[in-house]
Amino acid sequence: MTTQSNTGITTKNVQFYYSKHHALHDVSLDFPSNKVTALIGPSGCGKSTFLRCLNRMNDLIPGTRVEGSILLDGQDIYASSLDVVELRRRVGMVFQRPNPFPKTIFENVAYGLRVNGLANQTEIGDRVEAALKRAAIWQEVKDRLDASALGLSGGQQQRLCIARALAVEPEVLLMDEPASALDPIATQKIEESIHELKSHLTIIIVTHNMQQAARVSDYTAFFYMGTLVEHGETDTLFTRPAKKQTEDYITGRFG
Numbered sequence: 032m033t034t035q036s037n038t039g040i041t042t043k044n045v046q047f048y049y050s051k052h053h054a055l056h057d058v059s060l061d062f063p064s065n066k067v068t069a070l071i072g073p074s075g076c077g078k079s080t081f082l083r084c085l086n087r088m089n090d091l092i093p094g095t096r097v098e099g100s101i102l103l104d105g106q107d108i109y110a111s112s113l114d115v116v117e118l119r120r121r122v123g124m125v126f127q128r129p130n131p132f133p134k135t136i137f138e139n140v141a142y143g144l145r146v147n148g149l150a151n152q153t154e155i156g157d158r159v160e161a162a163l164k165r166a167a168i169w170q171e172v173k174d175r176l177d178a179s180a181l182g183l184s185g186g187q188q189q190r191l192c193i194a195r196a197l198a199v200e201p202e203v204l205l206m207d208e209p210a211s212a213l214d215p216i217a218t219q220k221i222e223e224s225i226h227e228l229k230s231h232l233t234i235i236i237v238t239h240n241m242q243q244a245a246r247v248s249d250y251t252a253f254f255y256m257g258t259l260v261e262h263g264e265t266d267t268l269f270t271r272p273a274k275k276q277t278e279d280y281i282t283g284r285f286g
């Protein structure tokens with residue numbers, strides 16, 4: 032059903048301000064389509080801020096300002112003509128803490144489809160099932176679709192949130208430490224689903240876990256104090272970092 036997205040993101044000279052606080056300095060970074068890029072760096076270096084620039088989630092925080100350009104498949108996402116709701120459909124997001132709605136499992140995933148105007152029950156049902164399968168949680172929930180999502184375990188809730196994000200068929204998926212609240216088995220399931228998903232999607236994942244970055248990503252970008260220090264193929268960045276700061280961070284000397 033779903034085809035490859037082939038949608039990448041290009042950022043150029045991105046500056047970001049929380050009022051007077053200059054949180055991102057001149058970040059230029061490309062996210063190639065159908066690849067996983069990991070964003071790593073010490074707490075407070077700007078990873079979440081940068082991620083939220085990519086689907087304009089920072090717009091919701093008063094007093095913020097972004098400069099530079101961010102292109103989604105060549106299109107400026109900060110252009111005045113751009114429909115932000117449609118942008119967020121194309122660039123979905125999964126947060127650190129699972130945040131299912133207090134609704135049934137089915138309705139959590141169907142929600143975005145209904146918001147996007149889909150009314151055909153059969154089609155909604157098919158798409159909910161497909162999204163749950165792609166998020167590797169279908170087997171665990173298929174007999175309890177009408178039960179509350181709040182009754183699921185943390186790891187199941189997070190995969191449900193991934194299914195909810197996938198249901199509207201985004202081209203890019205942003206994940207901000209999606210496994211940090213989960214146990215190792217739940218984490219492994221999320222990582223497996225990331226691996227499956229990248230054949231359809233461009234994925235950008237923030238993680239504090241170096242092993243996780245090394246396992247799931249094709250490219251890694253290392254941030255420090257609001258600047259992009261180094262970016263490259265994950266294997267190279269972890270085995271032969273070009274910068275001393277990167278080496279210090281990945282070997283655990285700081286952060």
Ligand SMILES: Nc1ncnc2c1ncn2[C@@H]1O[C@H](COP(=O)(O)OP(=O)(O)OP(=O)(O)O)[C@@H](O)[C@H]1O
Nearest residue numbers: 049052054072073074075076077078079080081092
């Ligand atoms: N809503 C906000 N208002 C003001 N400053 C903020 C806000 N959110 C983040 N900041 C500041 O911007 C900087 C970058 O924060 P950000 O949350 O992007 O870091 P991070 O790399 O995601 O950190 P962590 O790994 O702890 O999640 C920090 O100095 C932070 O205090």
Ligand SMILES: [Mg+2]
Nearest residue numbers: 078079080207
């Ligand atoms: Mg963060």
